[in-house]
Amino acid sequence: MPLSVPISYTRYLDDHGQPSGELPGWVDDPQLLLDFHRQMTLVRAFDQKCVALQRTGQIGTYASTLGQEAIGTALGRAMTEADVLIPYYRDTATQLQRGVAMQDILAYWGGDERGSAWTAPGALEDFPICVPIATQACHACGVASAFRIRQQPRVAVTTCGDGATSKGDFLESLNLAGVWQLPVVFVVNNNQWAISVPRSLQSAAPTLAHKALAAGIPGEQVDGNDVLAVYDRISIAIERARAGKGPTLVECVTYRLGDHTTSDDASRYRDADELSEAWKHEPIGRLQRFLHGQGLWDEEKEQQLQRDLGERINAAVEAFRSLPEADPGAAFDHLFAELPERYRQQRDELLIRAAALGGSAHD
Amino acid sequence: MTERKPVCMVEAINLALHRAMADDPDVVVLGEDVGPNGGVFRATVGLHERFGFRRVMDTPLAETLITGIAVGMAAQGLKPVAEIQFMGFIYAGMEHLVSHASRLRSRTRGRLSCPMVMRTPHGGGIHAPEHHGESTEALLAHVPGLRVVVPSSPRRAYGLLLAAIADPDPVIFLEPSRLYRSVQQVVEDDGQALPLDTCFTLREGKDLTLVSWGAALKETLEAASRLAEEGIDCEVIDVATLKPLDGDTILASVGKTGRCIIVHEAARSYGPGAEIAALVQEQLFYSLHAPVQRVTGFDCVIPYARQEMAYLPDVDSICEAGRQTMRGNDQ
Numbered sequence A: 001m002p003l004s005v006p007i008s009y010t011r012y013l014d015d016h017g018q019p020s021g022e023l024p025g026w027v028d029d030p031q032l033l034l035d036f037h038r039q040m041t042l043v044r045a046f047d048q049k050c051v052a053l054q055r056t057g058q059i060g061t062y063a064s065t066l067g068q069e070a071i072g073t074a075l076g077r078a079m080t081e082a083d084v085l086i087p088y089y090r091d092t093a094t095q096l097q098r099g100v101a102m103q104d105i106l107a108y109w110g111g112d113e114r115g116s117a118w119t120a121p122g123a124l125e126d127f128p129i130c131v132p133i134a135t136q137a138c139h140a141c142g143v144a145s146a147f148r149i150r151q152q153p154r155v156a157v158t159t160c161g162d163g164a165t166s167k168g169d170f171l172e173s174l175n176l177a178g179v180w181q182l183p184v185v186f187v188v189n190n191n192q193w194a195i196s197v198p199r200s201l202q203s204a205a206p207t208l209a210h211k212a213l214a215a216g217i218p219g220e221q222v223d224g225n226d227v228l229a230v231y232d233r234i235s236i237a238i239e240r241a242r243a244g245k246g247p248t249l250v251e252c253v254t255y256r257l258g259d260h261t262t263s264d265d266a267s268r269y270r271d272a273d274e275l276s277e278a279w280k281h282e283p284i285g286r287l288q289r290f291l292h293g294q295g296l297w298d299e300e301k302e303q304q305l306q307r308d309l310g311e312r313i314n315a316a317v318e319a320f321r322s323l324p325e326a327d328p329g330a331a332f333d334h335l336f337a338e339l340p341e342r343y344r345q346q347r348d349e350l351l352i353r354a355a356a357l358g359g360s361a362h363d
Numbered sequence B: 001m002t003e004r005k006p007v008c009m010v011e012a013i014n015l016a017l018h019r020a021m022a023d024d025p026d027v028v029v030l031g032e033d034v035g036p037n038g039g040v041f042r043a044t045v046g047l048h049e050r051f052g053f054r055r056v057m058d059t060p061l062a063e064t065l066i067t068g069i070a071v072g073m074a075a076q077g078l079k080p081v082a083e084i085q086f087m088g089f090i091y092a093g094m095e096h097l098v099s100h101a102s103r104l105r106s107r108t109r110g111r112l113s114c115p116m117v118m119r120t121p122h123g124g125g126i127h128a129p130e131h132h133g134e135s136t137e138a139l140l141a142h143v144p145g146l147r148v149v150v151p152s153s154p155r156r157a158y159g160l161l162l163a164a165i166a167d168p169d170p171v172i173f174l175e176p177s178r179l180y181r182s183v184q185q186v187v188e189d190d191g192q193a194l195p196l197d198t199c200f201t202l203r204e205g206k207d208l209t210l211v212s213w214g215a216a217l218k219e220t221l222e223a224a225s226r227l228a229e230e231g232i233d234c235e236v237i238d239v240a241t242l243k244p245l246d247g248d249t250i251l252a253s254v255g256k257t258g259r260c261i262i263v264h265e266a267a268r269s270y271g272p273g274a275e276i277a278a279l280v281q282e283q284l285f286y287s288l289h290a291p292v293q294r295v296t297g298f299d300c301v302i303p304y305a306r307q308e309m310a311y312l313p314d315v316d317s318i319c320e321a322g323r324q325t326m327r328g329n330d331q
């Protein structure tokens, strides 16, 4: 028997940037809309730069966020500085919106631990990027539990992909969040693909949001390419959590316009027609058309924005390139709060090996 | 000073948990049945009543989750003490221990840290069902960034657990279930921690060093007494912290005796005994009077309750290894 519990789906702007119904009141704030546009444009340009840097051997494997810029941008904006982000690995947009510097993101993907040692004041307690799938959902519940124990009006927000919703960590976390009514928001970036495995092979659930229902928590879908819808629904979920009304799962329905990572070649398993069709729904053009319609945007402003962002990105790449090589001993210095005497000798040995590599330690 | 009744190890653990929670509001306890039931071994009795549901949390039955939320709580500066009901159920949480707890400090270069404790009963010999008699400490001791601690008496359980909770990094605290109620000691509830990363010398001797930890120390100490009657003077070392290992104490002892036997319940191959034997031969090869020996569990699945005692190192085997070691190079 097919499951027929309805799940809400929110969209405010259609592919042409036309309102598909009544818009929320906050849309009257032109600055917020322009901020979204500016930020998503930055994310896309920076993301393309990251891919280019990988192709030229300047950073390692990178997980592109192409086509999914609206989710992280809206999510990061909906959070306050007091909230904590527990991200996965396709969160360039979210990290940037939280204030993590571009050169830190480059350092992380460039193979330097200092990339997660950021000092951005709004993100000091945010978790680093999480590679082991869905494990971050448990950490988010732990962070939210700490807020509950200390009775702080703060919210933990965690992200994951569609594939992660198949893992026990995700389901165990939803379950706990429901039982304990934790101040946590689960944001699923359903970009239709988990490397080469399509959404249809990931779960027979009609939507990924349905997975919330078994845990007794609200689940809903939004158009993940509509920044207005994502911001609106996630803001409501965050404020619900902050008010002590419990967790929410928000499934953002989007599409991965790029490969899984720079190590992947999606043309091996994905139909070219599907990809070109998906481009018609991408989020930045949609918002831009809306802004044009509102008289808030024109070609000249767009060109000026592209120039400004290009300069910012180039400056960040320069800062990343000029980052002095890290002290190899840091691997031991941060193993424990205080290095046990027993490992002092191994630290010395590591330094000798690193010194023997000389300037080519990172090759 | 008030007269104190002797307590068993599980009561000493309970005293330490009460003390740590009373002294530090950031200490919280979580796990399955740790609330009103007081834990299946009763280690958390009274905590729920005294400190409330916010700080003493019965979790859903999900060990991956328990481990993962402890990481999240610890990253926020709490000091979670998570209980896994038996060591055989810790594996569901391994990804969080190996990929997160042990390296959160390192991978953020100190921006975040993970001051959590994971307590779990350890070892066989209590005739429990299958998966309840595990000695897989080597799996954990192999992981950089984890501390692995095993107490061997009520007093050391009290002092080492306080130290583990106070420690700013993750500690796996393995409680020998065979010792939970079998030994009693007067434990002064004075809030005094014992040092981590330090071996304890339980008996001094000049002929032979016996190295062990946890419940196997019971047989090891008995063997030392029996060997003493035969004129063999054994030094007995309680490793206590398996990782990071206090090599200095072991090497000083073996440097004196020239002979070393390692006794552990865990399976022999790739067990902690191999690490200790390697350390001894690296540093003391030319002053050894005999090969380093191991008396251990076997490389088979630990038998069910009826025959599990045949798996565990016994006094006879340790004594025989001792005699053989004394014959050593004179053989």
Ligand SMILES: [Mg+2]
Binding pocket: A161, A162, A163, A189, A190, A191, A192, A193, A194, A195, A256
């Ligand atoms: Mg995906």
